[in-house]
Amino acid sequence: GAVVSQHPSWVxxxxxxxxxxxxxxxxxxxxxxxxxxxxxxxxxxxxATSNEGSxxxxxxxxxxxxxxxxxxxxxxxTLTVTSAHPxxxxxxxxxxxxxxxxxxxxxxxxxxxGTRLTVL
Amino acid sequence: xxxxxxxxxQVPVFxxxxxxxxxxxxxxxxxxxxxxxxxxxxxxxxxxxxxxxxTLVKGINGFEAEFNKSQTSFHLRxxxxxxxxxxxxxxxxxxxxxxxxxxxxxxxxxVRA
Numbered sequence: 001g002a003v004v005s006q007h008p009s010w011v012x013x014x015x016x017x018x019x020x021x022x023x024x025x026x027x028x029x030x031x032x033x034x035x036x037x038x039x040x041x042x043x044x045x046x047x048a049t050s051n052e053g054s055x056x057x058x059x060x061x062x063x064x065x066x067x068x069x070x071x072x073x074x075x076x077x078t079l080t081v082t083s084a085h086p087x088x089x090x091x092x093x094x095x096x097x098x099x100x101x102x103x104x105x106x107x108x109x110x111x112x113x114g115t116r117l118t119v120l
Numbered sequence: 121x122x123x124x125x126x127x128x129x130q131v132p133v134f135x136x137x138x139x140x141x142x143x144x145x146x147x148x149x150x151x152x153x154x155x156x157x158x159x160x161x162x163x164x165x166x167x168x169x170x171x172x173x174x175t176l177v178k179g180i181n182g183f184e185a186e187f188n189k190s191q192t193s194f195h196l197r198x199x200x201x202x203x204x205x206x207x208x209x210x211x212x213x214x215x216x217x218x219x220x221x222x223x224x225x226x227x228x229x230x231v232r233a
Contacts (some may be wrong), residue, residue, distance in 0.1 A: 006163075043210060043223045044164075048126070093163050097219055107152055107171060107214070109221060111163040 003027055004096050006112035013084055014120055021079045021115045023094030029074035030037045030096035034109060035067075040090040050077045091116050122147035122213050125225035133201055134232055140192075141227045143211030151213040153194040154221070157187055158208045163169040170194060181205070206231045 013019050023033055031052050034110040036044040048058045048069050054071035067089075069082040077096075082087050095109035127142040145151065152171050156164040168179025175187040185196045193213060211224040 005162075025219075034221070041226075043225045044221075046220060049218075049220065091161075095164075095221075107216070107219060107221065108154075108166065108169060109214075111156075111165070113163040114161070116161065 002098065002110040003092065004110045006092075006094055006115050009113060010116040010118075012118045013120065015112075018080055018082045018085055019117060021081075021085055021092055021094075021117075023077045023079070023096065023112055025075045025096040025098075025110070028096075028098045030077075030098060031074065032097045033063050033077040034095045034097075035069060035077075035079050036093045036095070037100065038093060040091075040115075043091060047079075061069060071114060084117070086104040086119045089117055089119045122149075122151055122215060122222050123223035123231065124211050124213055124222055126227050128227050128228070129137050129225065130136060132227045132230045133230065135216065138182075138197065138199050138218055139201050139205075139229060141209050141211075143194045143196065143215045143224060143231070145192050145211070147192075147215070150216050152219075153185075153187060154212045154214070155183070155194070155196045156180065156212060158210065158226075160201060160207075164210065167196070174186045200227045201229070201231050203231050205229060 005024045009023045034052040035047045038044045047062045048056045049072040050056045052071045058064045071077040093114040095111045125144045133139045154169045155167040161226045170187045178184045209227045212220045212221045
């Protein structure tokens with residue numbers, strides 16, 4: 001149980017185009033999803049917290065107009081990298097936390113397999 | 121805010137030898153503690169977690185960790201490693217009220233025959 005998928009697993013795009021990455025919780029409902037960015041041989045940096053039905057909360061230094069996050073349902077969050085540039089090339093990882101409004105929730109995050117973005 | 125320090129960036133170890141990965145944290149509030157493993161080009165897999173209760177936590181693949189509140193540490197150990205344990209290991213903490221994870225810089229474990 002507690003499987004999180006990401007699509008695509010890798011993507012190559014031209015500079016100036018936009019790329020959408022999907023994060024799905026396959027067997028549980030997630031009120032909260034998190035988006036991380038990981039540069040080669042570095043740790044994960046939290047970009048934003050996505051709550052179903054509300055606006056995402058971005059970490060300091062992350063451009064919300066650059067990285068658009070939508071959490072339209074309890075099982076799907078999307079990250080759109082707009083007008084991508086080579087410096088946006090990175091490994092993007094999402095995670096999901098089990099939880100229902102007013103109900104039981106999990107203190108653990110379940111991670112997706114990541115999406116490798118390369119901007120040419 | 122909380123922070124995590126992994127004291128060893130790289131740990132080479134021979135197969136069947138023990139390994140310890142050190143993790144210290146700082147936080148002004150109560151936290152949960154986690155160890156994750158990441159294999160190349162993959163996401164993170166939870167090894168173990170400390171939420172409350174017994175300070176010795178056992179996880180998957182023979183790993184265990186001990187929470188030491190006075191030393192604010194959460195060191196990870198395995199008594200006998202395998203080649204397949206070669207990976208990147210991350211220590212992380214999250215506040216109990218918002219579940220945001222802060223990660224350490226990671227420790228690369230390389231197991232040699």
